[in-house]
Amino acid sequence: MEADIPPSAIVSGKALEKRFGDFEVVRGIDFEVQSGEVFGFLGPNGAGKSSTMRMISCVSPRSGGDLRILGMDPRDRGPYIRARIGVVPQQDNLDNELTVRENLIVYGRYFGLSRAHVADKATELMEFARLSDRANDHVESLSGGMKRRLTIARALVNDPELVLLDEPTTGLDPQARHLLWERLYQLKQAGVTLIITTHYMDEAEQLCDRLIVLDGGRILAEGTPADLIARYSSREVVELRFPADSPMDRTAFDDLAERVEALPDRFLLYSDSGERLLDRIHAAGFHPLSSLVRRSSLEDVFLRLTGRKLVD
Incomplete structure (x- = not known):
């Protein structure tokens, strides 16, 4: 029941499971993400990170257990939850035939936002992503780092309370990674809750307030980066x-x-x-x-x- 979820928990999973046939991908994990924090899922390939993120983003139903996002059950309130969150997928899925500005405006219209509001928001987000000077360039002409910044900016067009980022800096050079870290830190300072999966341990140390280490669909450890280092090393x-x-x-x-x-x-x-x-x-x-x-x-x-x- 929603009353069982602590008021500060923006996401809560209890005995959460995901199965594909007889194959268990997520095996009864418990976790809570507090409002305003940066929370990380770490684990090797096949650990269950992406499956958990897909359940939180309301695109994959859980097989068992309980899940609450923004205090709601995604089985009943999926569309309403999706309208209040932002999702940055592992692979950029921008429209290469549109300009930077058009990508933001078209995506914003999916949320039913007015043209005037979306136009102002696009200008704000291009400045946030340091893409103002590329506003009228087609996406296909952008570098990998620019595309990643645009994908993150697009996920913010609906002013989400929660942003999910799946491997946000994979394949980027160090300069682009650090610029994205700076932008994610700005979001945290603005009170946005972030959930991140990453293979970069230095990224997790820099960004995450708390994290869990997953392997084989189970939680091996949970805590702050400093706590985990003190406990296991x-x-x-x-x-x-x-x-x-x-x-x-x-x-x-x-x-x-x-x-x-x-x-x-x-x-x-x-x-x-x-x-x-x-x-x-x-x-x-x-x-x-x-x-x-x-x-x-x-x-x-x-x-x-x-x-x-x-x-x-």
Whole structure:
């Protein structure tokens, strides 16, 4: 019942399931997204991220459990919910034969907005996306970063309370990614709730207030990026590389570090003080070809929880 949903929860899933025949994609997950926060879904391919996002965007019905979006059940109020949210799909689906301005105006008209309102909104959104100087250019002439900014701008034409972004910066160069981060931060400052899926761990650390790590349709961990790093990793990591013919194995470092991971090209040693650990390594008579001390990251957490096996 809607009364069971906390007032601040803009999205809530309880024992949420998605099945395709006998195949379970989402297996009874519980989560709440608070109003005004940036919430992330992280996971390898096939983890259930996109299926969950499609249920939240009211384009795929749930197979079981409970789901509330803006306090409403999408089974009963799907069209009304869709009118109040914005969706940025993983692949841009802009109309290449229309101009930048026309893409915004035509999309805005789908929501029943007046021509005058949509025209003003298009001007505002082109400025937001830094596309004002390309207003009359056809979409096919834009760079990948420009198209992505336009797709995000288009998702805002109806002034949504909630915006869903599926892999918003995949394939973009670092400059374009950082510009999009800046624009998403502006939306958060304006009070818009954002739900993001991403494969970029640095993106999740930069943008997300809270996140969940999914694998096999189940939640492995939930918390802030800092909390997850503190819970599943150490403060710092020492990376060591030895000659290819070195007989070294991970057990050589078991007494030195909190945790040791052996990769094909290097060893990862986890510790609260990387510099002190490196001193102990040298004092123990180890002489790596190269060493690097870095802070532990969300990527270390992600790989520890989901593994390093390639998932197609």
